[in-house]
Amino acid sequence: xxxxxxxxxxxxxxxxxxxxxxxxxxxxxxxxxxxxxxxxxxxxxxxxxxxxxxxxxxxxxxxxxxxxxxxxxxxxxxxxxxxxxxxxxxxxxxxxxxxxxxxxxxxxxxxxxxxxxxxxxxxxxxxxxxxxxxxxxxxxxxxxxxxxxxxxxxxxxxxxxxxxxxxxxxxxxxxxxxxxxxxxxxxxxxxxxxxxxxxxxxxxxxxxxxxxxxxxxxxxxxxxxxxxxxxxxxxxxxxxxxxxxxxxxxxxxxxxxxxxxxxxxxxxxxxxxxxxxxxxxxxxxxxxxxxxxxxxxxxxxxxxx
Amino acid sequence: xxxxxxxxxxxxxxxxxxxxxxxxxxxxxxxxxxxxxxxxxxxxxxxxxxxxxxxxxxxxxxxxxxxxxxxxxxxxxxxxxxxxxxxxxxxxxxxxxxxxxxxxxxxxxxxxxxxxxxxxxxxxxxxxxxxxxxxxxxxxxxxxxxxxxxxxxxxxxxxxxxxxxxxxxxxxxxxxxxxxxxxxxxxxxxxxxxxxxxxxxxxxxxxxxxxxxxxxxxxxxxxxxxxxxxxxxxxxxxxxxxxxxxxxxxxxxxxxxxxxxxxxxxxxxxxxxxxxxxxxxxxxxxxxxxxxxxxxxxxxxxxxxxxxx
Numbered sequence: 001x002x003x004x005x006x007x008x009x010x011x012x013x014x015x016x017x018x019x020x021x022x023x024x025x026x027x028x029x030x031x032x033x034x035x036x037x038x039x040x041x042x043x044x045x046x047x048x049x050x051x052x053x054x055x056x057x058x059x060x061x062x063x064x065x066x067x068x069x070x071x072x073x074x075x076x077x078x079x080x081x082x083x084x085x086x087x088x089x090x091x092x093x094x095x096x097x098x099x100x101x102x103x104x105x106x107x108x109x110x111x112x113x114x115x116x117x118x119x120x121x122x123x124x125x126x127x128x129x130x131x132x133x134x135x136x137x138x139x140x141x142x143x144x145x146x147x148x149x150x151x152x153x154x155x156x157x158x159x160x161x162x163x164x165x166x167x168x169x170x171x172x173x174x175x176x177x178x179x180x181x182x183x184x185x186x187x188x189x190x191x192x193x194x195x196x197x198x199x200x201x202x203x204x205x206x207x208x209x210x211x212x213x214x215x216x217x218x219x220x221x222x223x224x225x226x227x228x229x230x231x232x233x234x235x236x237x238x239x240x241x242x243x244x245x246x247x248x249x250x251x252x253x254x255x256x257x258x259x260x261x262x263x264x265x266x267x268x269x270x271x272x273x274x275x276x277x278x279x280x281x282x283x284x285x286x287x288x289x290x291x292x293x294x295x296x297x298x299x300x301x302x303x304x305x
Numbered sequence: 306x307x308x309x310x311x312x313x314x315x316x317x318x319x320x321x322x323x324x325x326x327x328x329x330x331x332x333x334x335x336x337x338x339x340x341x342x343x344x345x346x347x348x349x350x351x352x353x354x355x356x357x358x359x360x361x362x363x364x365x366x367x368x369x370x371x372x373x374x375x376x377x378x379x380x381x382x383x384x385x386x387x388x389x390x391x392x393x394x395x396x397x398x399x400x401x402x403x404x405x406x407x408x409x410x411x412x413x414x415x416x417x418x419x420x421x422x423x424x425x426x427x428x429x430x431x432x433x434x435x436x437x438x439x440x441x442x443x444x445x446x447x448x449x450x451x452x453x454x455x456x457x458x459x460x461x462x463x464x465x466x467x468x469x470x471x472x473x474x475x476x477x478x479x480x481x482x483x484x485x486x487x488x489x490x491x492x493x494x495x496x497x498x499x500x501x502x503x504x505x506x507x508x509x510x511x512x513x514x515x516x517x518x519x520x521x522x523x524x525x526x527x528x529x530x531x532x533x534x535x536x537x538x539x540x541x542x543x544x545x546x547x548x549x550x551x552x553x554x555x556x557x558x559x560x561x562x563x564x565x566x567x568x569x570x571x572x573x574x575x576x577x578x579x580x581x582x583x584x585x586x587x588x589x590x591x592x593x594x595x596x597x598x599x600x601x602x603x604x605x606x607x608x609x610x611x612x613x614x
Contacts, residue, residue: 236436277444
């Protein structure tokens with residue numbers, strides 16, 4: 001037999017023959033398995049994680065560097081004297097505090113209204129009688145197919161005509177109609193036991209209190225999912241705010257960063273740009289780190305069932 | 306004969322169902338609850354589709370109150386001039402990003418599916434780029450790809466490899482955008498594939514193993530066929546996703562012709578300095594038709610697997 005077998009047999013002298021060979025086969029197999037686990041398991045796992053993590057770490061390191069440490073053809077991994085200068089400079093060139101405030105206002109108001117609309121629409125579609133209700137759901141579903149990309153020119157004309165350029169309502173309004181949240185919540189509501197709602201109806205509860213006292217408390221995980229996905233999307237939204245704002249005072253963070261990128265031509269501005277990227281990326285990353293279960297569930301919903 | 310029958314008959318006839326007080330109340334509740342959302346969707350999703358068609362027949366400068374009817378001239382101009390280039394770019398971008406995301410996503414999901422220490426952390430980590438701002442991500446990669454001071458260029462020079470002119474030439478620019486797009490979307494494909502893998506029955510795999518099928522054979526004969534619904538779903542969603550990609554292109558290569566996809570051209574023609582409202586609307590209409598076709602393919606084939614209700 002093989003040398004490995006001989007070695008093992010030599011070590012375990014007093015074992016009965018059958019057990020000895022079995023043990024040898026097992027340990028040889030487990031040795032090969034361990035190598036396989038490392039090469040086919042841990043190695044790619046670590047590589048994949050690094051490919052994702054390194055650019056983000058590089059972003060944070062870059063934002064802490066001085067321009068001199070960036071304008072070089074040599075590799076400078078860690079800043080020698082970590083500095084927050086880039087952040088103050090970025091705040092000086094475009095009003096970062098203001099951009100952050102704008103993004104926060106748009107995200108909070110936009111998400112709150114979208115969530116409320118999704119809740120009431122899904123409730124109405126599932127629990128309220130209405131003639132030709134079956135025809136209404138497709139109207140909403142089609143909206144999933146019409147991205148902002150297709151509708152920018154007509155929506156710009158309409159909103160600009162109403163005086164919505166450089167206003168909060170102009171940024172928020174066109175995105176308010178929500179198909180994603182309605183779709184997800186409707187599925188959840190359809191799965192609820194009807195007895196609960198019938199009992200509430202017999203008790204004389206209005207639709208309003210049935211929604212907020214009965215349905216909402218028992219579907220909080222799905223509502224959290226919809227809320228989180230909506231918040232992340234509003235925060236990251238770019239195309240529409242880019243089109244509808246041109247005053248630095250009213251821009252959201254992603255739009256303001258474009259301005260920073262355009263105004264900063266030379267390479268010494270990378271620390272400033274990385275500071276901007278940190279401000280737009282890190283809040284979402286923190287949210288994701290703590291609540292990723294809900295966010296992943298929401299974004300992968302409908303794939304496999 | 307023509308007596309006014311209503312006087313005598315009305316009180317006897319039962320009221321139609323939809324007139325009962327509860328039905329009537331439900332009618333108004335429905336309008337109150339679902340009405341605003343439906344109205345918003347009609348005004349900001351449906352109306353633009355039809356208005357695009359109307360605009361697309363006009364020679365109209367964005368912001369100009371007057372326009373004149375030119376029929377199909379915008380479409381003809383597109384197909385005579387830039388269609389070949391723009392549609393080819395869109396096709397190449399879509400095929401590369403979708404192919405790479407699916408293949409790499411599947412490979413990654415096979416690793417994530419193994420019982421390894423820390424793979425829940427790794428799963429979250431690889432999914433993370435999918436939820437990050439495209440603008441922020443684009444800036445980070447501009448920094449990495451910078452031909453002089455970018456870390457990638459520095460490493461390439463260290464190992465004596467040429468540094469492609471990422472930002473100057475069409476080919477390298479498209480390659481760069483594809484790389485970043487895949488980086489951002491890979492985790493999504495991996496996580497969806499992972500869910501698919503976990504629904505492959507374990508006894509099927511065991512039976513094949515007992516029958517002496519090796520890992521490769523099991524993968525191609527069992528895993529891959531069992532995953533075909535997942536693959537199809539991902540194919541469609543990733544195609545839709547890459548047809549709509551905008552953020553990365555706008556930030557990384559805003560003026561490079563190599564990355565002018567159909568979607569980006571819609572933006573460029575209207576808001577990139579040309580203000581060509583009618584022409585952009587024509588492009589948006591073409592884009593919408595493509596999106597509808599892809600979605601219909603999905604509905605046609607997945608209807609039995611994806612339950613909307």
